[in-house]
Amino acid sequence: MMRQNKLFSGIYILGTALAIAATTIFAIAYYIRIAPVYPEYQRDRMSHIYQVYVNDPGQNFTSGGWLSADAVKNYISQLPSAECVSASMLRSGTSLEFDDDRTPVKVAVRYADPNFFKIYSYEFLDGAPFTTAEFESGAARTAISDRMAEKIFGTTRDVIGRTVSLDFKDYTICGVFREGSALNQSSFGQFIAPYYALPEMQANSGGSLIGRLRTVILSDDVESLRNELAEAGRKYAAEHEGLTVDFRNQPYTDVEMALANPSTNNDIDWVSLWRRNILILLVLLIVPALNLSGMIAGRMDSRRAEIGVRKSFGGGRRALLSQVLWENLVLTITGGIVGLVVAWLLIHGAAGWLLKCICGSNEGVNISAEMYRATPDMLFAPTVFICAFVFCVLLNIVSALIPAWSVLRRPIVNSLK
């Protein structure tokens, strides 16, 4: 049929390809945010504290923000259900200076604690992460990504012990790790250094809960964590008379963080979230289905006599319907494959603007588009492939069933006229 009806087949395949490409990009964007991809393999056990809200009724003032190092150490790390707690912050505008005459560039530095490497499975190509002692002492040590090492030194080997200048402070390289993607919102960094290496982090927070650290907790029991965190908030409030602390049912699971993108002042609105996503999927499914359905209706009308002949010679409605659906499925799957390739090429080639648009910014900081690359395990995921295939089949059924059935219902003599 493809050879014999080139124009129809070509337009049909193109239409399907566009629909599948759009759906695949949508699916990949979601997959990246919720699936276990490098180095966030423990997403199913991770939960996050996004904001804490402290209210001072005396001053009629509520402030909200991330956590301080003291809060992490004195309250979050003490939660009984927390298997491992890590806090970190990302600075995307850090200036990297070179020894030679190269112009300084902006890089993304994640300041973290040693537990960071227990939760995020960074693969070290050389050396190791900074130690607990180095962290506690605020030593200027850093792990560097392989891409960054290549960029600065032209190699990933023999860079341990060398120094890099970050915001005019020299850091000694302790390890080289395989870089992830900026799409991994809570783990990305081209450099990973102890947060105590920052002078402002060494300063006493004055007992404030609010600070600059994003906190991730490894646990199998999020509900208990929520209760324990609320209790920790009450404990803090009791120790600071007049204050009230609200964690708003945190920590959020990794899926909640990824999908709901909780804003500063609102709780997650699951109803709106589902409504929006279902609406997007329906638009992606129904709009091309209507277009393709119209094309198939026209095509079926031109095949009316053929249908009449086939029925005359013993083709039953079910057999003919199945034949039409199979023919269409071949076209749809061809379109699906083209669509997948288009989606992959688009994401691979234009990951920067595309995925940044879909996935949003990283921790609210500005990261250059080139860091939003999709790694192979993000692109060639069986889940995405299955989603695209299911979408192909649905598209085929929705677009072909009604026009095909409508023609097949006609009396044979009318079809033969």
Next chain:
Amino acid sequence: MSTIIKLSDISKIYRTKTIETQALDKVNLDIEEGEFLSVMGPSGCGKSTLLNIIGLLDKPTTGIVELCGRPTAGLKDKALARLRNETLGFVFQSFHLIPTLSVLDNVIVPLMYRAGSRNNKKLALEALEKVELSHRVNHMPSQLSGGQAQRVAIARAIVGNPSIVLADEPCGNLDSRMSGEIMDLLHSLNREDGRTIVMVTHNEDQARATDRIIHFFDGRRVE
């Protein structure tokens, strides 16, 4: 010989919102096995409607159709399709070859809907040999002359070895030489294979060459 087609009190009324047209009015007809019957009459007298009803392509408003001694009333779509596939072959005035299929694939069409059918290609080649078109198997319908197209249509009609062939003005779109070839072919199918043939025609010479002629006028059979 036994009766292979029996029509009893067949009437067919076409209704629209405003018009009611009686296409057939209480037609009774018995056709014997192996008979070559011609149906004649002016345009609009109900000949094609009669053929459609015999061929189970259309249902009568009232009356009973029996094929091979079996009443067809009340049969479901699947059973009707099977009966058409196994018992009937059709030859249409405008050939109705499927333009996107090759000659061979056109002839295979009836076999596609036969359960457990094997050797489809071999059977189709045999049928094409019978109509002397073995050398055109890979041609497309658009590459055939009218006579060749009708011979392909006849090959398609007989490939499933049906006992009845229904031909609706099979020479209506052909010149006299090609018409002669087609009529010879239909006669050989009747004489050599013993197939029952019911043919609608306007041509008296062609009709006279058949075993029996029946005439229709205004939906009624007239002697």
